[in-house]
Amino acid sequence: MTLFKQATIIGLGLIGSSVARALRENGVCEIIVACDASPECLDKVAELKLADKTEADLQKAVDGSDLVILATPVGTYGDIGQAIGQALDFGATVTDVGSVKGCVLKALSGVLPEHVHLIPGHPVAGTEQSGPEAGFASLFAGRWAILTPPQDADPEAVEKLKKMWEAFGSKVEIMTPEHHDLVLAITSHIPHLIAYNIVGTAHDLEGVTDSEVIKFSAGGFRDFTRIAASDPTMWRDVFLNNKEAVLEMLGRFTEDLTALQRAIRWGDGDALFNLFSHTREVRRQIIEAGQDEEAPDFGRPHEIPPEKQAKD
Amino acid sequence: MTLFKQATIIGLGLIGSSVARALRENGVCEIIVACDASPECLDKVAELKLADKTEADLQKAVDGSDLVILATPVGTYGDIGQAIGQALDFGATVTDVGSVKGCVLKALSGVLPEHVHLIPGHPVAGTEQSGPEAGFASLFAGRWAILTPPQDADPEAVEKLKKMWEAFGSKVEIMTPEHHDLVLAITSHIPHLIAYNIVGTAHDLEGVTDSEVIKFSAGGFRDFTRIAASDPTMWRDVFLNNKEAVLEMLGRFTEDLTALQRAIRWGDGDALFNLFSHTREVRRQIIEAGQDEEAPDFGRPHEIPPEKQAKD
Ligand SMILES: NC(=O)c1ccc[n+]([C@@H]2O[C@H](COP(=O)([O-])OP(=O)(O)OC[C@H]3O[C@@H](n4cnc5c(N)ncnc54)[C@H](OP(=O)(O)O)[C@@H]3O)[C@@H](O)[C@H]2O)c1
Ligand SMILES: NC(=O)c1ccc[n+]([C@@H]2O[C@H](COP(=O)([O-])OP(=O)(O)OC[C@H]3O[C@@H](n4cnc5c(N)ncnc54)[C@H](OP(=O)(O)O)[C@@H]3O)[C@@H](O)[C@H]2O)c1
Structure with missing residues (x-):
């Protein structure tokens, strides 16, 4: 057309x-x-x-x-x-x-x-x-x-x-642009920020080597490295230009993380179990809405040819 | 054998x-x-x-x-x-x-x-x-x-x-078990914790509806919902049984996040750009080591059949 x-x-x-x-x-x-x-x-x-x-x-x-x-x-x-x-x-x-x-x-x-x-x-x-x-x-x-x-x-x-x-x-x-910037702060900008952040943290540790981080990344870490590999210029500009909404959402995220930290410190298994149970539902809805793969592990292939077996 | x-x-x-x-x-x-x-x-x-x-x-x-x-x-x-x-x-x-x-x-x-x-x-x-x-x-x-x-x-x-x-x-x-628990805290336990946390934060917002979070999840958020859909009992037990290393790594993560927050608040584009540039390298190494897909977007399929087009 x-x-x-x-x-x-x-x-x-x-x-x-x-x-x-x-x-x-x-x-x-x-x-x-x-x-x-x-x-x-x-x-x-x-x-x-x-x-x-x-x-x-x-x-x-x-x-x-x-x-x-x-x-x-x-x-x-x-x-x-x-x-x-x-x-x-x-x-x-x-x-x-x-x-x-x-x-x-x-x-x-x-x-x-x-x-x-x-x-x-x-x-x-x-x-x-x-x-x-x-x-x-x-x-x-x-x-x-x-x-x-x-x-x-x-x-x-x-x-x-x-x-x-x-x-x-x-x-x-x-x-409205204001609402866009608030919604995208939580669905896109904060996810990128914390992905960049954890990849940075992992890289800077003394007690754990970079090579260990790489080898054992299939435990969950590798999922974050994908979006932390996004274009640096583009993302610098996003954070410089959506300061307010990003700081607002980051405040919420940090508050919730502090509560979770406290639950771990005090061994409050029920609080942990309750949060971990209701987040599953959000994923189900995303798949139902056609916004992600239903296949486990994002549909990553699991038949690994011999030449691609784990390397040091 | x-x-x-x-x-x-x-x-x-x-x-x-x-x-x-x-x-x-x-x-x-x-x-x-x-x-x-x-x-x-x-x-x-x-x-x-x-x-x-x-x-x-x-x-x-x-x-x-x-x-x-x-x-x-x-x-x-x-x-x-x-x-x-x-x-x-x-x-x-x-x-x-x-x-x-x-x-x-x-x-x-x-x-x-x-x-x-x-x-x-x-x-x-x-x-x-x-x-x-x-x-x-x-x-x-x-x-x-x-x-x-x-x-x-x-x-x-x-x-x-x-x-x-x-x-x-x-x-x-x-x-040693101690070293295992430290390494896995950063490559697996903290990634799961922050994924659970952000999915929880997004769910609890007043200004942004759940349906908006779902619709616009392709901006990055959906990557986190995968691991936040993991088994709640298993993960409760992980956090209750690896308290020390998880709290230690969470402390590092939070410190780094505070620095990033400050860089955004003060508009320090160079600090943002520098972090965002070196994290890309970590992903490259993970792919080289055969621990993740080289294909963009984890190899998620992008040819979407008409019946799977975006839905409300
Ligand atoms: N990547 C995503 O997932 C995504 C999703 C939705 C929206 N966006 C938005 O889409 C836009 C582009 O992102 P992208 O991922 O496509 O980035 P990209 O692949 O890095 O491409 C940006 C292109 O723009 C060129 N450029 C930079 N400054 C320019 C200027 N002043 N005049 C003319 N060309 C210039 C760059 O050239 P050089 O290489 O020489 O710098 C580069 O070729 C951004 O605003 C971003 O926020 C991105
Ligand atoms: N999921 C991962 O990505 C992953 C990766 C590496 C290691 N692990 C570890 O692997 C172990 C299992 O995880 P999973 O993901 O396979 O969990 P899962 O799919 O939930 O399976 C656990 C199974 O154990 C059964 N079970 C629970 N308590 C039991 C008991 N006291 N006696 C006998 N059976 C019992 C459960 O039965 P009910 O359904 O009745 O509870 C369920 O069938 C955990 O220790 C976890 O830390 C998991």
């Missing part, structure tokens, strides 16, 4: 390149223009034929586009907005895929012209990998995309963007 | 039933006897033909066995030891698969007769599921098994047990 004439994607990493593939695969626009700060990235995009045109210059890249999608770390939005502001086509839609939404209006509303539709967005989907080769068209299928249009947003422009995400296989939810 | 004449497994859950399958598949013993407190479990074991004999009575179950494997929650060991002590064959090996090791000698050395070989063990492998149907023979392949024999243990008995785990495809490491 053709919704746009020409779409410009700025930042062709995991998410930007997945958007490029999904736009193409679902025939959502006629022409795809790719723009990235990294020349190697644009070469890769050309090699993989992810766009009809690659363009290093931001102003030239947005020229003639009725859709512009920012897919760079959120800390770059101010500068990018400044650069493209005057070059944007009349009535173009400007959106993004950033993991924080409150900061988008702050960074962009002052620098974009009145005549464009600024409608921030966030696909709640991803992997721990980065770059144009890591993306794939089905990344958004079965996942939710959140839009946080300003109150005075043009309903038609919002509707078109909603149709784009639906064409990618996503369900769309509309909410 | 036949190492034992008759092996009795006590507790035929995920791990016990996987041991039964692996014993059979690798021809490690001639006869397998299954014993469990739950009659439904024993019925299932008989139905699945996981053992040559099922026996509800502990004393009858160990009679004539040269290998006895405890695969129940560690909190049950004292009572089980008391029950089987006098019924054990002369020179039998008694081992276990429990996730804590310091407590095993405490619970069992007083109640088992001098003439048996008590050699505690722990396969560092598992899934979030429970019960005899959840097990499989290849669970231990490519993973590490830890043995914590007492200083005066019979070398031959230790060697035989080592051969058993190697026959299952595991590599074996020998260490």
Whole structure:
């Protein structure tokens, strides 16, 4: 379903390149223009034929586009907005895929012209990998995309963007940026923070060697290392730009952890058992809602070929 | 390779039933006897033909066995030891698969007769599921098994047990129970604790509904719900029996988290970036060591059939 004439994607990493593939695969626009700060990235995009045109210059890249999608770390939005502001086509839609939404209006509303539709967005989907080769068209299928249009947003422009995400296989939810940032603080930002933190803690111990941490990681630790392998720049920008909600949720997490610590110290088995019993239900609901694998261990393969047996 | 004449497994859950399958598949013993407190479990074991004999009575179950494997929650060991002590064959090996090791000698050395070989063990492998149907023979392949024999243990008995785990495809490491409990506190117990904790925190929030937590769990949260769906009895017993090491490691974790919190509060992007950069390396090493999947997102499938698209 053709919704746009020409779409410009700025930042062709995991998410930007997945958007490029999904736009193409679902025939959502006629022409795809790719723009990235990294020349190697644009070469890769050309090699993989992810766009009809690659363009290093931001102003030239947005020229003639009725859709512009920012897919760079959120800390770059101010500068990018400044650069493209005057070059944007009349009535173009400007959106993004950033993991924080409150900061988008702050960074962009002052620098974009009145005549464009600024409608921030966030696909709640991803992997721990980065770059144009890591993306794939089905990344958004079965996942939710959140839009946080300003109150005075043009309903038609919002509707078109909603149709784009639906064409990618996503369900769309509309909410305020403030609510988005609170919800994602607990479902995404705090999980990443504590995963980064425990991997850091494990690395710094004196009594336990790194090699032991690696060898015995199948006890649970390895699950955390996946998200702690996510892009450092992207995640630095998330925490710098969603400070309030992250600190608020971190406060709750720490309070609960202190209670759990006390239960362990006092040997309160009932308190432990009660918490451990009701968390199981949350997983069941996530699987029922189609948001994770039913197969045990995330469906990791368990038939291990001899050459992949445990190594020192 | 036949190492034992008759092996009795006590507790035929995920791990016990996987041991039964692996014993059979690798021809490690001639006869397998299954014993469990739950009659439904024993019925299932008989139905699945996981053992040559099922026996509800502990004393009858160990009679004539040269290998006895405890695969129940560690909190049950004292009572089980008391029950089987006098019924054990002369020179039998008694081992276990429990996730804590310091407590095993405490619970069992007083109640088992001098003439048996008590050699505690722990396969560092598992899934979030429970019960005899959840097990499989290849669970231990490519993973590490830890043995914590007492200083005066019979070398031959230790060697035989080592051969058993190697026959299952595991590599074996020998260490003291104290060191085991410290290493596993960071690679397994703390990861489970913080996973249980964040799932609990998310469930109790006022500003964010449970349904939002479920819908947007693909942002990272769902990774934590897998291990927070593990068996509550087993995990209660782990925390009650590895109090010291868990509290010690939790203290380190909390200290580091406080530093991270401060970096966010003060907008210290460099501190965040530095931590987030070196954690990636740990994941790379885990993959290189064959302890996790190289495929992004744990290899979760991303081609989602239409009937499994996102649902409310
Ligand atoms: N990863 C996820 O799971 C996920 C999920 C949902 C949303 N998001 C959001 O999606 C956005 C992109 O994340 P990603 O994972 O796709 O990151 P990524 O793979 O690291 O890609 C980002 C790309 O943007 C380029 N870039 C950086 N600054 C730029 C600038 N000023 N102008 C033009 N290009 C620039 C980068 O080039 P260099 O390599 O030269 O820096 C890189 O090619 C972020 O806002 C993130 O919050 C990510
Ligand atoms: N799950 C893992 O990932 C993992 C990994 C490594 C080691 N371990 C260790 O393996 C052991 C078993 O864990 P699991 O995951 O296999 O648990 P599980 O699936 O819950 O199985 C435990 C079995 O033991 C039975 N049982 C409980 N108390 C008993 C008693 N007093 N006498 C006889 N049978 C009894 C249970 O019966 P009921 O159902 O009636 O209670 C159940 O059938 C634990 O010590 C655990 O620390 C677990």
